[in-house]
Amino acid sequence: MADLDLRGAALRGDTVNTLAVVGAGWAGLSTAVHAARAGLRVHLVERAPFGGGRAREARIDFGAGPVAVDAGQHLLMGAYRECLRLAAIAHGAAAPPLRRTALALRDTAGLRLEARARRAPWHLLGALAGARGLSLRERWAALRLVAALRARGWRTPAGETVSALLARHRQPRTLVERLWSPLCIGAMNTAPESACAGAFAAVLRDTLGAERAASDFVLPETTLDAAITRPALGWLRAHGGAVSFGTNVRAVRRAGPHWRIETAGATLEASQLVVATPPADAARLLEPLDPRAQALARFTYEPIATVLLEWPRDALLPLPDWTLLHDDGRRAWGQWLFDRGCIGAHRIAAVVVSAASRLGATTREALGEAVAHQVARQLELPLPRAHRTVIERRATIRCTPDRPRIACDAFADALPGLWLAGDYVDDEYPATLETAVRSGRRAAERVRAAQPQAASSA
Numbered sequence: 001m002a003d004l005d006l007r008g009a010a011l012r013g014d015t016v017n018t019l020a021v022v023g024a025g026w027a028g029l030s031t032a033v034h035a036a037r038a039g040l041r042v043h044l045v046e047r048a049p050f051g052g053g054r055a056r057e058a059r060i061d062f063g064a065g066p067v068a069v070d071a072g073q074h075l076l077m078g079a080y081r082e083c084l085r086l087a088a089i090a091h092g093a094a095a096p097p098l099r100r101t102a103l104a105l106r107d108t109a110g111l112r113l114e115a116r117a118r119r120a121p122w123h124l125l126g127a128l129a130g131a132r133g134l135s136l137r138e139r140w141a142a143l144r145l146v147a148a149l150r151a152r153g154w155r156t157p158a159g160e161t162v163s164a165l166l167a168r169h170r171q172p173r174t175l176v177e178r179l180w181s182p183l184c185i186g187a188m189n190t191a192p193e194s195a196c197a198g199a200f201a202a203v204l205r206d207t208l209g210a211e212r213a214a215s216d217f218v219l220p221e222t223t224l225d226a227a228i229t230r231p232a233l234g235w236l237r238a239h240g241g242a243v244s245f246g247t248n249v250r251a252v253r254r255a256g257p258h259w260r261i262e263t264a265g266a267t268l269e270a271s272q273l274v275v276a277t278p279p280a281d282a283a284r285l286l287e288p289l290d291p292r293a294q295a296l297a298r299f300t301y302e303p304i305a306t307v308l309l310e311w312p313r314d315a316l317l318p319l320p321d322w323t324l325l326h327d328d329g330r331r332a333w334g335q336w337l338f339d340r341g342c343i344g345a346h347r348i349a350a351v352v353v354s355a356a357s358r359l360g361a362t363t364r365e366a367l368g369e370a371v372a373h374q375v376a377r378q379l380e381l382p383l384p385r386a387h388r389t390v391i392e393r394r395a396t397i398r399c400t401p402d403r404p405r406i407a408c409d410a411f412a413d414a415l416p417g418l419w420l421a422g423d424y425v426d427d428e429y430p431a432t433l434e435t436a437v438r439s440g441r442r443a444a445e446r447v448r449a450a451q452p453q454a455a456s457s458a
Contacts, residue, residue, distance in 0.1 A: 019447055020045065020261050020270035022249050022285070025053025026433055027421040028276030029232050030086055030440025031447075032241055037089070038448045042241040043268055045261065047248045050225075051233055054392055055433060057225035062310040062386045064345040070223045072306045072392050073338055073350040075186075078216030079206040080434040082441055083228070090231035097227050103208075103215040107324035108378035109133065111178055115208075115215050123212040138175040145169045146209065154205035156197040159401045162188075165197040182324055185354045186336060188430040189302045189396040196401045202428045217322065219338065252285050259417060272450060274443045276421040278394070279406070286418075290411050298404050299424060304395035305353040305364075307334065307371040309384040310346045317381055319349055325378055331370040332378075333359060349384075351375060356391065364389040397423070399430035408443055417450065419443045 024046035032044045059066035087096035105113040111133035128142045184192045187203045207215045220227035251262045259273040279296040286293035319339040334351040368387035376383045407426040421443040423431035
């Protein structure tokens, strides 16, 4: 798709219904789409040559030419209503190319937990009660934890970690290792001993604790870029939005009633501004205007590694759609495996290694080799012909109880018309795609509320 050049694109004249959004990750994209639906003129500006942020597409060469894959393996859930809503907007009358399947947790050590088509909460209670690979004591302990959280409105004591929560509810060590710890690390990218119990309870409430469909696994037919990012950008352009890639914003400042967004080639004016960049970039832009923006640079991050395994396309592999890999004590670092099907001349699986800081100085090659042998060993498959490892060093903010909490309007008292969006913006959830998209919708609502002349919702 052709991208617009910002040079000469500064909006002049009446800018009352104009919004500038800095950052075209899913938070900025959500902001722009929802603002455009509300009738605002939107200009989306992105430093990179593409949109999507960390949910970007990568070209990986396994030896037969590059193929398109997700740079990191992301999983959507049925509870990710804002992500699914954005996909529906982007595709209009057509169904988004997303594959949705009922939850079926399986690991390579014999765990089987399936959510049957029953009303909440019986689908979850039935799944736990009928789980295979867990003892009667472990199943009862899991039921007791879920029932206790539900009875308390899914609230936990302030400052409590997931490990403390599980200990307080007397969860057996093997149950923690087989079920709760993998779910915590997979959903929050933070180890249980430091992960926020309140955020974990919120995730359980909206997935396992909600209606059965909320716990569905949702995967793109190809990549998230092709399924959501590019269609959403196309929708935005088709509805009058401007998009500028490869445009580095050097500074933002107030100029009378408007905002001025300064780049290397031009200056964009807008009546309102949403900063939807990673928090460190937001701190760089906003600290000259408000010293409180220093708080945006205080987040700590946790990496995620995705190991892409490749076999020949004609290899008849009994790969599960997804499975939990278990720790068998032999450099078993992979946690979730997803079958990505046949792409070009290849059969590809993606293995996620969350909370990857624990691997220290392990090289990409060593990590890929270890995961390749783990998958071959635990699934009784031939050793992959090739592997490639992608590491996102700042994949997510560490979801600890003491993480900074930043509101969408954190600086609006001193900087009117300025809003924040991102997966770090004040939310009970950990930093996920859903959190990012939700924050974008909320930012657009704030913009709309501050624009009394905005057109009625599309």
